[in-house]
Amino acid sequence: MEELYKALKKQLDDGRVSIEVADLSSYSFDASFGEYMPDIICQPMSTEEVVHIVKLCNEYDVPIYPRGSGTSLSGGPLAVHGGLVLDFSRWDNDITVYENDLMMEVSPGVITEKIHKVAESYGLMYPPDPSSSRISTIGGNLAENAGGPRCLKYGVTKDYVVGLEVVTANGDVIHCGGCTVKNVTGYDMTKLIVGSEGTLGIITKATLQLIPKPIDTKTAMLQFDDFITSGKAVSKILRSGILPSKIEIMDKYCVDAVLSTHPIENITADSESLLLVELDGHPLALEAEMKIIEETCASLPGCKMIIAQDEQQASELWEVRKLVSPAIVKFGPTKISEDTSVPISQIPAFFEEIERIRQAYDLNLVVFGHAGDGNLHPNIIIDKRKPEEMKRAEKAVAEIFKASLKLGGTLSGEHGIGLFKKPFMYNEFDEAGMKFMKDVKQALDPNNRLNPGKIFPDENERFVLVHDE
Amino acid sequence: MTSNLIDKLDYDATFDCVQCGFCLPSCPTYLTMKEEKHSPRGRINLVKYAVEGKVTLKDLEEAIDLCLGCRQCETVCPTDVKYGDIYESAVEVLREKRNKKLDTRIMSLFLERNYMLDIMYQGLKLYHTPLISTVINKTKALDVLPERLGNMAAILPPVKKEKTQTQNPFRTKKITVGFFRGCMMDAFFSNINDLAIKILQAHDIQVVEIKQQTCCGALQHHAGEMEKSKKLAKLNIEALEKYDVDYYVNAIGGCGASLIEYDHLLRDDESWKARAEKFVGKVRDISVILDNINLNLDIPINIKATYQPSCHLQNVQHVFNEPEKIIQRIKGLDYKVLPEKDICCGSAGIYNIVNYDASMDILDRKMSHVKEVEPQLIITSNPGCHLQMLLGVKKEGLEENIKVKHIVEVVAEACGIR
Numbered sequence A: 001m002e003e004l005y006k007a008l009k010k011q012l013d014d015g016r017v018s019i020e021v022a023d024l025s026s027y028s029f030d031a032s033f034g035e036y037m038p039d040i041i042c043q044p045m046s047t048e049e050v051v052h053i054v055k056l057c058n059e060y061d062v063p064i065y066p067r068g069s070g071t072s073l074s075g076g077p078l079a080v081h082g083g084l085v086l087d088f089s090r091w092d093n094d095i096t097v098y099e100n101d102l103m104m105e106v107s108p109g110v111i112t113e114k115i116h117k118v119a120e121s122y123g124l125m126y127p128p129d130p131s132s133s134r135i136s137t138i139g140g141n142l143a144e145n146a147g148g149p150r151c152l153k154y155g156v157t158k159d160y161v162v163g164l165e166v167v168t169a170n171g172d173v174i175h176c177g178g179c180t181v182k183n184v185t186g187y188d189m190t191k192l193i194v195g196s197e198g199t200l201g202i203i204t205k206a207t208l209q210l211i212p213k214p215i216d217t218k219t220a221m222l223q224f225d226d227f228i229t230s231g232k233a234v235s236k237i238l239r240s241g242i243l244p245s246k247i248e249i250m251d252k253y254c255v256d257a258v259l260s261t262h263p264i265e266n267i268t269a270d271s272e273s274l275l276l277v278e279l280d281g282h283p284l285a286l287e288a289e290m291k292i293i294e295e296t297c298a299s300l301p302g303c304k305m306i307i308a309q310d311e312q313q314a315s316e317l318w319e320v321r322k323l324v325s326p327a328i329v330k331f332g333p334t335k336i337s338e339d340t341s342v343p344i345s346q347i348p349a350f351f352e353e354i355e356r357i358r359q360a361y362d363l364n365l366v367v368f369g370h371a372g373d374g375n376l377h378p379n380i381i382i383d384k385r386k387p388e389e390m391k392r393a394e395k396a397v398a399e400i401f402k403a404s405l406k407l408g409g410t411l412s413g414e415h416g417i418g419l420f421k422k423p424f425m426y427n428e429f430d431e432a433g434m435k436f437m438k439d440v441k442q443a444l445d446p447n448n449r450l451n452p453g454k455i456f457p458d459e460n461e462r463f464v465l466v467h468d469e
Numbered sequence B: 001m002t003s004n005l006i007d008k009l010d011y012d013a014t015f016d017c018v019q020c021g022f023c024l025p026s027c028p029t030y031l032t033m034k035e036e037k038h039s040p041r042g043r044i045n046l047v048k049y050a051v052e053g054k055v056t057l058k059d060l061e062e063a064i065d066l067c068l069g070c071r072q073c074e075t076v077c078p079t080d081v082k083y084g085d086i087y088e089s090a091v092e093v094l095r096e097k098r099n100k101k102l103d104t105r106i107m108s109l110f111l112e113r114n115y116m117l118d119i120m121y122q123g124l125k126l127y128h129t130p131l132i133s134t135v136i137n138k139t140k141a142l143d144v145l146p147e148r149l150g151n152m153a154a155i156l157p158p159v160k161k162e163k164t165q166t167q168n169p170f171r172t173k174k175i176t177v178g179f180f181r182g183c184m185m186d187a188f189f190s191n192i193n194d195l196a197i198k199i200l201q202a203h204d205i206q207v208v209e210i211k212q213q214t215c216c217g218a219l220q221h222h223a224g225e226m227e228k229s230k231k232l233a234k235l236n237i238e239a240l241e242k243y244d245v246d247y248y249v250n251a252i253g254g255c256g257a258s259l260i261e262y263d264h265l266l267r268d269d270e271s272w273k274a275r276a277e278k279f280v281g282k283v284r285d286i287s288v289i290l291d292n293i294n295l296n297l298d299i300p301i302n303i304k305a306t307y308q309p310s311c312h313l314q315n316v317q318h319v320f321n322e323p324e325k326i327i328q329r330i331k332g333l334d335y336k337v338l339p340e341k342d343i344c345c346g347s348a349g350i351y352n353i354v355n356y357d358a359s360m361d362i363l364d365r366k367m368s369h370v371k372e373v374e375p376q377l378i379i380t381s382n383p384g385c386h387l388q389m390l391l392g393v394k395k396e397g398l399e400e401n402i403k404v405k406h407i408v409e410v411v412a413e414a415c416g417i418r
């Protein structure tokens, strides 16, 4: 390691490589609760530097963990086997807009919100909007194939990337895709790299597709007496011919938690479930479309609907959703944020499962998420200093995934598998499916240089929150 | 060796951090240094690791020393992490570890004793006498000072000290306020205090000047000299309690923040807790008072202006909108929002002297935003920021184009008060 450090320092001598304990500690965590000390931190600022670093790591046989802002909730950038953290947060300023092509080319460290702002300044929009967009990097978004509330209408990160520059495990630079919307030349390597969680290649440049920015938005809030009806409402709205940009759902525990600290006019905590619906488009169309939604939902028993009359009211309604994460930590200091997707029709059934697990394990378990696309976030709030509570949470998490898979769902809608969900991989895929993925990894990264310890479970690995010793 | 020292770190508060990173873009040192250890999330984690024995106190030093203590990170944190407490505990522990009085030693000597203040004031007056300052400049006397002090000295405003008479034993008017002058403020900007008092009086507010007041204790506090700041807090509470006033008003973002946290500072002192809480309930920034009265803003000020909030006014006193609301009421004034206005300017007590380079990087970023706005006036609400902005304007060679004024000065001008 010492030698690698010396070699790296020759090229990156301006404080962008470090083995100081304070630095190593500072990159030993992400937004999950995992903790692994790396041995070296490197902050590259060009493709050439990345190539150089990768080649040196090969020479000294040291693993590499790409990292954006460390907002991963699945332990994605953690240095589980020690080695070098390749931190892209400093390379955050290369942005080129090709206005007439509706494209943007960015360096991996660019913050997602900056992409939104730059696109908007051209009257355009970059649709993917993870709730972490103020902090997450585009590299991290691409590697995790990030989602967010707007996915319902616009799709996820992978739907807006047309080209990538990638440094491979042996230090080659390859280009996948290009700068056209349509491109079917050869294998779709772009889509393979997107969502590969830093295990197949290191993204050093991305060409993103932009779309015209919708002129206006309109928001409605629907409160329900029971889950089943709220679940039905989602399908009913989507079948009415209207495609909202967002449909978000929250259970009563979330709503309670928010309202207990931030009372909001006209919203009561007595409903079992709450939906927020946002439409975007031309103002005239929005009026008409909102009417259709109103009529569609009028026939649903026990449904109360509030339509925001202006931007201010809309943002008040959205406040409820925005405050969920901070509000629920009043139940305890440790938050285990899970992420799973189920078919839309199964949302009510999933909510019932959650209620059952909540009671069986006596935990503060709440659920909210992107109902429109079935992507839900069960959250368990506990205190990680209490091992007994952690044990119960551990079992609850396993049950949540079992329930989701049973309902035709998947392990992750947007946060990735990373470190924490790999023990469940065999629950979703069979041997052949897993082998196919492992073959890809083996072919592209035979020495397991890139982000080792992620996605693929070790033999007989099981999910643990606390170790027994 | 350091085990009991480590116990003083606020370990419990670190557990509220869910490491989401929402605070990163609001942290000036993270924005300029782009290293996790110089972010709030990184600092909190280092404190936690120090308690857990994963890093030493030595490893903590750089990260904590370079924190401005601006507490902007607190206002954006979704889980309400008490960063101030964590930071404060780390500063105190590090001070004890180094076991030496910090650079603030001389400073506190000044601040604690009024006669010292007078000496400082005399010195400044001398410096700003045209003859003396020419001599100093000609002989390059300032060059013997380190660059940082030289730069600071060069931007200090001329000192004027003519105190307004404010004591009036008869309560004839609607509200009565006790005025807290603050020591640095009064040394460098006594005219602002005077103007503030005049504005209040001109709007039917009775102002009582509290003779026994002393330094607020902010600088000592930031240096981890807790005992000293507690002593000063008690002196001030005692002094102000003697007067039957509705509010304790000040025009200094930083000192006001210190006053408003006396209850927190004295929380473990049973005999003082209740008194401190009562005291804190009366502390108000001048802008809060001015926003609530019908100011006679009759004189237009036709100028393009921007506003740099004081971190402590916002993040500790939670005064966010009042100054801007007042500014927007001034006739003719073309108000433009400063991009990243909520980010600290890098002044932070004596940070800009102790951590000169880091402070200047932050200031450069600030000035790049100022240049985007191209204002003719930068409005401030705290002497530290005021001096820093003056320094920024000077560094950029914009003295001809951009003035820096305290919000009180601007309001006074618009009210025709001199």
Ligand SMILES: Cc1cc2nc3c(=O)[nH]c(=O)nc-3n(C[C@H](O)[C@H](O)[C@H](O)COP(=O)(O)OP(=O)(O)OC[C@H]3O[C@@H](n4cnc5c(N)ncnc54)[C@H](O)[C@@H]3O)c2cc1C
Residues within 6 Å of the ligand: A030, A031, A065, A066, A067, A068, A069, A070, A071, A072, A073, A075, A076, A077, A088, A108, A129, A130, A131, A132, A135, A136, A137, A138, A139, A140, A141, A142, A143, A144, A145, A146, A147, A148, A149, A197, A198, A199, A201, A202, A203, A204, A414, A415, A451, B019, B020, B021
């Ligand atoms: C409060 C909060 C809200 C969130 N909301 C959402 C949401 O709505 N939707 C959503 O999808 N996610 C969400 N997330 C999860 C997280 O923000 C996303 O996964 C995000 O994409 C991670 O970006 P990052 O820059 O922080 O990457 P990191 O966390 O640093 O890394 C994530 C993964 O990407 C890899 N990686 C990073 N950069 C590169 C690169 N240049 N090349 C190759 N691999 C790379 C890393 O190795 C790692 O596997 C949320 C997280 C938080 C804390």
Ligand code: SF4
Residues within 6 Å of the ligand: B016, B017, B018, B019, B020, B021, B022, B023, B024, B040, B041, B044, B073, B076, B077, B078, B079, B080, B081
């Ligand atoms: S915003 Fe708050 S919870 Fe999130 S990382 Fe910063 S301090 Fe921790």
Ligand code: SF4
Residues within 6 Å of the ligand: B026, B027, B028, B029, B030, B038, B039, B040, B043, B066, B067, B068, B069, B070, B071, B072, B073, B074, B083, B344
């Ligand atoms: S107090 Fe200011 S400088 Fe320190 S961590 Fe918070 S935002 Fe950064």
